[in-house]
Amino acid sequence: MYDEAVVQYFLEHQMQLFKENVAESPEEAEEFLEDCMAVVCKNIKEVRAYFEDEGADIAGMSNADLAEAEEVFAIPDGRYLIVEA
Numbered sequence: 001m002y003d004e005a006v007v008q009y010f011l012e013h014q015m016q017l018f019k020e021n022v023a024e025s026p027e028e029a030e031e032f033l034e035d036c037m038a039v040v041c042k043n044i045k046e047v048r049a050y051f052e053d054e055g056a057d058i059a060g061m062s063n064a065d066l067a068e069a070e071e072v073f074a075i076p077d078g079r080y081l082i083v084e085a
Contacts, residue, residue, distance in 0.1 A: 001033075001034065002030050002033050002034070002038070002040065004026070005075060005076070005077055006033075006040055006075055006079070006081055007026050007029045007030045007033070008026060008029075009073060009075050009076065009081065010023075010029050010033060010038075010073060010081060010083070011023055011025075011026060011029040013073055014029070016070055016073065017070050017071055017073075017083055017085055018085065033081075033083065036083060036084065036085065038081055038082060038083045038084075039081070039082045040075075040079055040080070040081055040082075041079060041080045041081075041082065042078075042079055043078065043079070043080070044063045044066060044067055044080065046080070047066050047067070047072060047080045047082065048063070048066060050082060051066070067080070071083055071084055071085070
């Protein structure tokens with residue numbers, strides 16, 4: 001479900017959301033993402049739609065604000081990973 005780019009990025013940047021590492025290997029990272037049902041979005045428009053569908057109050061947030069949210073990981077290839085802890 002999660003490709004290598006997503007798993008590796010999360011593994012390297014997990015401290016963005018957590019105070020300590022939740023995974024030490026790509027396998028652990030992928031398992032963690034599966035367990036918390038993390039979502040991969042192809043662009044920021046999908047990120048906004050995800051939060052709206054979840055009922056989050058994001059009306060006043062710009063796309064830049066959304067991209068900088070701690071639970072949103074900007075994958076270098078332009079996709080976004082949303083991890084809700």
